Amino acid sequence: MLKRLLLLGIVSGVLAGIVALIYQKVYSSSVGADFSAIAKPVGIMISNIVGCLIAAVGYWILSKWLKGKTEIVFNFIFMILSFASMLPAFAAKLPLDVASPELFPGLVIPMHFFPALAWFTLEPLFIKNTD
Amino acid sequence: MATLLSLVVVFAFAPAGNWQMTDKYTVRFAGGGEVGGIFKTMKGSIVFDEQNLAASNFDLSIDVASINTGNGLMNTHAKSAEWFEAAKYPVIRFTSKKIVKNGVAYQVTGDMEIHGVKKELTLPFSFQNKGATGIFSGTFTINRSDFHIGKPGGDVEENIKLDISVPVVKK
Numbered sequence: 001m002l003k004r005l006l007l008l009g010i011v012s013g014v015l016a017g018i019v020a021l022i023y024q025k026v027y028s029s030s031v032g033a034d035f036s037a038i039a040k041p042v043g044i045m046i047s048n049i050v051g052c053l054i055a056a057v058g059y060w061i062l063s064k065w066l067k068g069k070t071e072i073v074f075n076f077i078f079m080i081l082s083f084a085s086m087l088p089a090f091a092a093k094l095p096l097d098v099a100s101p102e103l104f105p106g107l108v109i110p111m112h113f114f115p116a117l118a119w120f121t122l123e124p125l126f127i128k129n130t131d
Numbered sequence: 132m133a134t135l136l137s138l139v140v141v142f143a144f145a146p147a148g149n150w151q152m153t154d155k156y157t158v159r160f161a162g163g164g165e166v167g168g169i170f171k172t173m174k175g176s177i178v179f180d181e182q183n184l185a186a187s188n189f190d191l192s193i194d195v196a197s198i199n200t201g202n203g204l205m206n207t208h209a210k211s212a213e214w215f216e217a218a219k220y221p222v223i224r225f226t227s228k229k230i231v232k233n234g235v236a237y238q239v240t241g242d243m244e245i246h247g248v249k250k251e252l253t254l255p256f257s258f259q260n261k262g263a264t265g266i267f268s269g270t271f272t273i274n275r276s277d278f279h280i281g282k283p284g285g286d287v288e289e290n291i292k293l294d295i296s297v298p299v300v301k302k
Binding site for chain 1: 159165168169171199200201202203204205206207
């Protein structure tokens with residue numbers, strides 16, 4: 001079970017990372033603000049994979065406790081944490097040579113939901129009849 | 132011949148030490164803790180001659196909307212009615228009246244207009260003369276309450292430290 005969850009974590013992390021990089025490219029070209037020096041592609045990829053791996057471990061721990069209600073509780077927690085994680089983006093203080101910091105939350109806030117979306121998309125392929 | 136004569140007259144009476152600001156200038160401010168930032172846009176004219184301070188003068192204006200604190204929400208807040216009211220008072224302007232030598236540096240007295248409030252201030256500055264180029268720099272504090280900027284107290288200190296550096300080239 002843990003092995004499958006970790007695999008799901010890695011695959012969904014990679015998927016979320018790819019989507020985030022595409023989104024970054026589209027966002028930068030559409031609004032004309034380049035934040036690639038702050039939100040570096042490698043950092044985006046690693047944070048998505050790490051985030052999904054933590055989710056995998058979290059799911060596994062919850063499944064030990066909750067048995068039949070793991071999925072609904074996990075999904076709920078995952079969305080709350082995704083939502084909470086976007087709040088620091090509003091408070092982020094960027095280097096002063098970076099123009100238009102007001103556009104920064106528009107870049108990173110959607111990214112904070114990509115791990116959950118990727119997880120929810122791929123979960124049926126990895127976790128079947130676990131509860 | 133008339134044109135040549137006009138040119139001679141123009142150059143004869145042109146103030147010595149006319150300087151052009153380069154785009155490498157910086158206008159930094161700090162108001163304690165996390166509060167700080169820059170103004171990105173400044174323009175104006177600088178006439179400065181170390182040998183003739185009486186004929187020297189500064190007329191500088193800073194675009195309030197160019198404020199950058201590094202945080203979008205803080206930028207919006209700074210431009211709002213509670214702080215600089217950028218829509219109504221789009222520039223910070225300093226017009227000099229008198230420049231005097233102060234040791235190895237100088238002091239300029241002039242009118243500072245911020246947020247619609249004009250106040251006479253005396254500010255210290257130094258000038259590094261490198262021949263065809265030079266750098267004006269000055270560090271001083273301004274009491275924001277004197278200009279009705281923000282509410283007294285809070286996270287932002289009353290005295291805002293300004294650090295200005297203006298590289299120039301001779302015209």
